[in-house]
Amino acid sequence: MKPERIGVVIEAKDEPGVLHELTGVIARHRANIASIEILGSPLAGLSRLYFELDLVTQPKALLDELAAVPAVQSVTQEPSLQKIYGKRIIIMGGGAQVGQVAIGAISEADRHNIRGEHISVDTIPLVGEQALAAAVRAVARLPRARALVLAGSLMGGEIEKAVREVRAQGLLVVSLNMAGSVPDAADLVVSDPVQAGVMTVMAVADTAKFNIARLKRRVF
Structure with a gap:
């Protein structure tokens, strides 16, 4: 039997040991x-x-049984965020380029979501090597994040190291064609920011037939 994914919101006393009790109940039900x-x-x-x-x-x-835990005030079942928001695409970098990538990504996501896909797009304008490197590494910790687009004019150094780290963890990384070493570390390099957004959505959508692994070149 295929597992069903559900969301559960629990309001409980903010005190030590509550999380331990809740996870114990969950384990007993083989969830x-x-x-x-x-x-x-x-x-x-x-x-x-x-x-x-x-x-x-x-x-x-x-x-x-969760509701019967003494510290629990309420338990509510909700649709999972995977079902509502689906896969996440994160776009970060210079504000103007981020906006252009977002135009392409949102337009393409709309086309796929109408057909039953669930893709959401998050943006964060950021500048500075350390800030961007930290943000790139953090994407690997974000729930449901499937792809990262780096939009800017110059990125390298610590950002490149961060890109290689998150790619090793299975995250798809798309870069605009920019100065610096980040394009060399990315899965895909696209010159046009709108096209970069479109291609990133196509790469993660189950409703698309686009497959980066089948491309004969990685720079466009």
């Missing part, structure tokens, strides 16, 4: 934790936790 995030709560002394769980059984028994 696999795909992701977890601790959210803020407007109420003092409480914390909101969001789990994405893969279940092979009906969720009711699990939800009932």
Whole structure:
């Protein structure tokens, strides 16, 4: 039986040991934790936790036992973020170039999402070698991030090292054709920023037939 992924929001007392109790309940129901995030709560002394769980059984028994934990105030089942937002594409770099890449990515994502795909696009204008290198490395820790587009005029040094690190972790990296060593480290190099956004979406969309591995060249 294929596991079903669900989202679960739990409001519980903000105190030591609560997370341990909750994960113990989840383990007893043979549910696999795909992701977890601790959210803020407007109420003092409480914390909101969001789990994405893969279940092979009906969720009711699990939800009932979670609600019975003494520290828990409420338990709510929600659609998973994977189902709502789907794959994430992150665009970072100089503001003007980021905006142009986003135009291509959002336009292409719209075309695929209408056909049943789920792709979302995040942008962050950033400058500076250390800031960009840290941001590149952080993308590998973002839930559902599938691709990174680096948009700028000059990137290298520590950013190149970060690109090679995240690629080794399975992240697709697309770079604009710019000065510096980052283009040499990327999976794909595209000169036109709008086209870079389009091609990145095509590369991660299940509804597209575009496959970077089948390209005979990597610079466009």
